[in-house]
Amino acid sequence: MPKYKQNVIFYEEKKPLFDLYEIDMEISRSLDRKIWLKSGGYIVIDEAEALVVIDVNTGRFVGKKDLEDTILKTNLEAIREIAHQLRIRNCGGIIIVDFIDMEKESHREKVLEAMRDEVSKDRARTHVMSMSQLGLVEMTRKRTRPSLIRILCEPCSYCEGKGYIKRKSTIANEVFRELERDAGQFGNKKQNIVVHCHADVADWVYETEGDTLEHIEKKIGQSVAFKIEPTYHLEQYEIFFV
Ligand SMILES: [Zn+2]
Structure with missing residues (x-):
C-alpha cells in the first residue's frame, strides 16, 4: 500500500x-x-x-x-x-x-x-x-x-488447566487411607512399606502428621518409610510393599 x-x-x-x-x-x-x-x-x-x-x-x-x-x-x-x-x-x-x-x-x-x-x-x-x-x-x-x-499461553502442564492442585494435607490423607486399605490385605505377613512421593508431601507428613503416621503404623503393625521422588508431580505417589 x-x-x-x-x-x-x-x-x-x-x-x-x-x-x-x-x-x-x-x-x-x-x-x-x-x-x-x-x-x-x-x-x-x-x-x-x-x-x-x-x-x-x-x-x-x-x-x-x-x-x-x-x-x-x-x-x-x-x-x-x-x-x-x-x-x-x-x-x-x-x-x-x-x-x-x-x-x-x-x-x-x-x-x-x-x-x-x-x-x-x-x-x-x-x-x-x-x-x-x-x-x-x-x-x-x-x-x-x-x-x-x-x-x-497453553494450559498449565502442572495442574492441567484446572487452576488448582490438591493440598499437601489432602494427598497425605489419601496416602494414609491407602496404607490402611492395602496393609489389611496382606494379613500378618511382615513387610516393609515404602511410600514414594513428592518432597513436599513427605515433609508435610513428618512435620505435621507424625502422630497420625505413628497411629497408622501401630494399627497396621508395620513401619512406613517415605522416599522422596524428585521427578514426581505433587499429587503423585506410590506405595511399595518390599
Ligand atoms: Zn496450573
Missing part, C-alpha cells in the same frame, strides 16, 4: 520497540486475572471456555456517607478498563460483568449507558443487554481471531 508510505517510520534505535511503548507490561497486565484501577478498585477477569466473567470490586473500605458515589465512580472507571481489556484480550462470546451493587436506579442506568457507549468504539461487534436484578450485565462480542491467552 504505497500510498500509506508517509505513515511509516523505520525504527533504528537501540532500545527494543516493545520497550518504547511498554508493550511487555501491557501484555503481562492483560494476562493477569486481577487488574487494578487508579482509584484503588480492581477488576477480576476469568476467561472460561464459553464465558468471560468480570467482577468489579471497590478494593478498600469506603465511608458510608459517600458510598453510593464511590461505587458509581468505581463502576464507571471499571467500564473503561473492561472495554480496553476486552479489545486487547480479544475476548469473544458471552461476557458477564458483575458490577458493584448500586442502590439508585439512576446510577444503574448511568452505568449501563456508559458500558454501551464504551463498547460502541469497539471494532468487533459488541452488544450490551440490560442489567439484571443482581446487577449483572450480559454482553456478547463477536471475535474473529483467537484470544490473546490462546495465542500466548
